[in-house]
Amino acid sequence: MTWWQFSLNCQACELELVERLLQKYGALSLSISDAGDEPIYEPLPGNTPVWRESIVSAIFGADTDPETLYRQISALLPDHLAGSLRRQRLQDRDWEQAYKQHFQPIECAPGLWIVPSWSQPPDPEAIIIQLDPGLAFGTGSHPTTALCLGWLAVHKPAGIKVIDFGCGSGILAIAALKLGAARVSAVDIDAQALSACSANVQANAIETDRIQISSPAAMANDPVDLLIANILAGPLIELAPEFAGRVQSGGQILLSGILKSQLKDIQLAYQPYFRLDPATSREDWVCISGKRI
Numbered sequence: 001m002t003w004w005q006f007s008l009n010c011q012a013c014e015l016e017l018v019e020r021l022l023q024k025y026g027a028l029s030l031s032i033s034d035a036g037d038e039p040i041y042e043p044l045p046g047n048t049p050v051w052r053e054s055i056v057s058a059i060f061g062a063d064t065d066p067e068t069l070y071r072q073i074s075a076l077l078p079d080h081l082a083g084s085l086r087r088q089r090l091q092d093r094d095w096e097q098a099y100k101q102h103f104q105p106i107e108c109a110p111g112l113w114i115v116p117s118w119s120q121p122p123d124p125e126a127i128i129i130q131l132d133p134g135l136a137f138g139t140g141s142h143p144t145t146a147l148c149l150g151w152l153a154v155h156k157p158a159g160i161k162v163i164d165f166g167c168g169s170g171i172l173a174i175a176a177l178k179l180g181a182a183r184v185s186a187v188d189i190d191a192q193a194l195s196a197c198s199a200n201v202q203a204n205a206i207e208t209d210r211i212q213i214s215s216p217a218a219m220a221n222d223p224v225d226l227l228i229a230n231i232l233a234g235p236l237i238e239l240a241p242e243f244a245g246r247v248q249s250g251g252q253i254l255l256s257g258i259l260k261s262q263l264k265d266i267q268l269a270y271q272p273y274f275r276l277d278p279a280t281s282r283e284d285w286v287c288i289s290g291k292r293i
Contacts, residue, residue, distance in 0.1 A: 003060065003061065003090040004060040004061075004066050005057055005060075005087070006057070006060065006070070007055055007057040007085075007088070008056060008081055008086065009035050009055055010054060010056060010081055011052065011053055012051065012052055012053075014081065015032070015056065018056050018081070021073060022073070025069060025072060025073060027059065027060060028060060030057070032056055033057070034051045035055045066089075073085060103132075104116070105119050105121070105122050108146055108150060108153065111126045112127050112129075112179075113129065114149075114171070115128050116130070116131065116132050117203065118132075127179065129171065129178060130200075130203050131174075131203075143283045143285040144257045144287070145230060147285065147287035148172050148228060148230050148254060149171075149175055150280075151280070151287060152175050152179055152228075153175075155289075156179045157180060157226050158180030159180060159182050160182060160224075160226055161181070161183050161224040161225050161226075162181045162184045162185070162224055162225065162228065163187060163224050163226070163228065164185070164228045167194075167197050168190075169196050169200055170186055170196065170197030170200045170213075171200070173197065174200060174201060174204050174206060176226075181210075182210070183210050184211045185214070185219050185220055186201075186211060187213075187215065188215070189216060197213050201213070221246075223248035223251070225248065225251045226252045226253070226254065227243055227246055227247050227252075229243065229253075229254070229256075229257075230257050232257050233258050233265065236269070237265060237269040243273075244272075244273035244292065247274075248292065249293070250291060250292060252289060252291055252292070253288075253290050253292070254287070255270070255287065255289070256286070256287040258287070259284055259285060259286070260284055260285070263286050263288070270288070273292065273293060274290030274293060275291045275293055276288060276289070277289045
C-alpha cells in the first residue's frame with residue numbers, strides 16, 4: 001500500500017492555519033518537528049512552547065490523488081508557504097518494528113539498565129527498569145537523566161524517603177525504589193506525566209504503598225532524606241527555599257537539568273542551605289548534589 005506525506009515549513013504564528021488546512025483535506029495524522037536548531041527540553045510551568053520555525057508533516061491515505069491535493073493546498077496557502085510545500089510517496093512497511101529499532105536497552109550504570117518492554121534484559125542479574133518511550137519527559141537517554149541515574153546507582157537510597165520533583169515518566173522515582181528506597185513521592189505539574197508515571201510504576205511491579213504520585217499541591221509535607229529535581233535552572237533557583245524546607249538536616253539533594261553556563265547561579269541559590277559537592281557533567285549538562293546544613 002502507498003501513503004502520501006505532505007510537509008512544509010512555517011513560523012510559529014502560522015501553525016494553526018497550516019494544521020487546520022491539512023486537516024480540512026483529510027490528513028490522517030499530523031506531526032511537528034524542529035526546522036532549525038532550537039531544542040525544547042522541558043516546558044516551564046504553564047507554558048506550551050513551540051519552535052520558531054517548524055516542519056509540519058501530514059500523512060494522507062492511499063486513495064489520495066497527490067497532484068490534485070497539491071494544487072488544492074497550494075492555492076489556499078500564502079506564497080511563501082506554498083513554495084515550501086513538498087510531497088513524498090511512502091511505501092507501506094512495519095512502522096512498529098522500525099520504531100522499536102530506535103529504542104534499545106540502555107545501561108545507565110554498572111548493573112542498572114533501562115529496557116523497553118519488547119526487549120530482553122541484556123543482564124538478567126542486573127536491576128531492570130522497564131520503560132517504553134512516550135510523551136512524558138525522561139527515558140534515560142538524555143544526559144540530565146543519565147547523570148541522575150548514575151548518581152543513584154553509586155549512592156543507593158536504601159531504606160530512605162525520597163521526593164522526585166518533576167518526575168515526568170517516573171524513571172528516577174522507579175530507579176530509587178528499585179535501588180532500595182523505602183518510599184518515594186513522585187511529583188509533577190503535568191497530568192500527562194502523572195499518568196505516564198503511574199503506568200510505568202505498574203509495569204515495573206512497584207508496590208503501591210511505596211510510592212505516592214501527585215501534583216505539588218497534594219504532596220506530603222514530611223521532610224525527606226533525598227530530594228531529586230531534574231527540571232530547569234529557572235524553577236530550580238525559584239524553588240531553592242522550598243526544596244531546602246523539604247529535606248531534613250543531613251539529608252541530600254540531587255539537581256539536574258542544568259547547563260554548564262547556569263552552574264554558578266544554581267550554586268549561589270543552594271549554598272545557603274546545602275554543602276554542595278563538586279558538579280558532574282555530561283556533554284553540556286551538569287548535575288549537582290549536596291547535604292542539608
